[in-house]
Amino acid sequence: EVVLTQSPATLSVSPGERVTLSCRASQSVSSNLTWYQQKPGQAPRLLIHGASTRATGIPARFSGRGSGTEFTLTISSLQSEDFAIYYCQQYNNWPLTFGGGTKVEIK
Amino acid sequence: VQLVQSGAEVKKPGATVKISCRISGYTFTDSYIHWVQQAPGKGFEWVGLVDPEDGETFYEEKFQGRVTITADTSTDTAYMELSSLRSEDTAVYYCATDLSRGVDYRFDPWGQGTLVTVSS
Numbered sequence: 001e002v003v004l005t006q007s008p009a010t011l012s013v014s015p016g017e018r019v020t021l022s023c024r025a026s027q028s029v030s031s032n033l034t035w036y037q038q039k040p041g042q043a044p045r046l047l048i049h050g051a052s053t054r055a056t057g058i059p060a061r062f063s064g065r066g067s068g069t070e071f072t073l074t075i076s077s078l079q080s081e082d083f084a085i086y087y088c089q090q091y092n093n094w095p096l097t098f099g100g101g102t103k104v105e106i107k
Numbered sequence: 108v109q110l111v112q113s114g115a116e117v118k119k120p121g122a123t124v125k126i127s128c129r130i131s132g133y134t135f136t137d138s139y140i141h142w143v144q145q146a147p148g149k150g151f152e153w154v155g156l157v158d159p160e161d162g163e164t165f166y167e168e169k170f171q172g173r174v175t176i177t178a179d180t181s182t183d184t185a186y187m188e189l190s191s192l193r194s195e196d197t198a199v200y201y202c203a204t205d206l207s208r209g210v211d212y213r214f215d216p217w218g219q220g221t222l223v224t225v226s227s
Contacts, residue, residue, distance in 0.1 A: 050211055089151070
């Protein structure tokens with residue numbers, strides 16, 4: 001199965017900062033990668049699909065890039081509501097697999 | 108679009124649990140329904156999916172033989188049944204809809220989650 005490795009595990013940042021999260025795949029997944037945001041006690045929320053397409057209603061400060069094995073999610077100016085855990089997920093190969101997540105916390 | 112799941116369950120090892128996921132706001136057969144496991148403090152593991160149009164299912168190999176996912180088009184409800192429960196199955200189980208029907212397997216939205224606790 002495709003293993004997705006997210007880094008760093010935790011990111012401590014201040015509001016207004018720019019953050020970049022990484023997701024690396026153990027083999028090529030083309031552009032078949034999705035990003036989700038999860039806040040404590042809540043279900044995940046779709047942010048990005050197809051590696052770079054923002055889902056409906058997602059603010060423009062969220063952007064995704066990459067293809068093959070290297071992907072990034074960038075939040076251009078972190079807002080208070082963005083402190084959460086971010087997960088990547090690939091759908092290029094069965095089974096569908098998720099990364100271990102990056103927690104973005106307040107510095 | 109809304110997915111509403113059944114409530115928390117407490118089961119003994121070896122038992123079977125069946126969770127429901129009722130959808131509203133779109134045509135049930137226009138999507139795939141996926142089930143995803145999130146163990147306490149852990150990430151996500153995909154369990155499987157059902158195509159409500161024809162009932163076809165695909166399961167993660169780890170759960171094969173113990174999980175059954177079904178879709179009832181008369182009530183717009185999907186179900187996940189997990190048998191031979193063990194402590195490692197303690198987790199929140201989410202249903203999620205894929206309106207792309209496998210084009211890009213985007214899970215949007217998700218149900219609120221159902222906590223299953225396996226304990227003697």
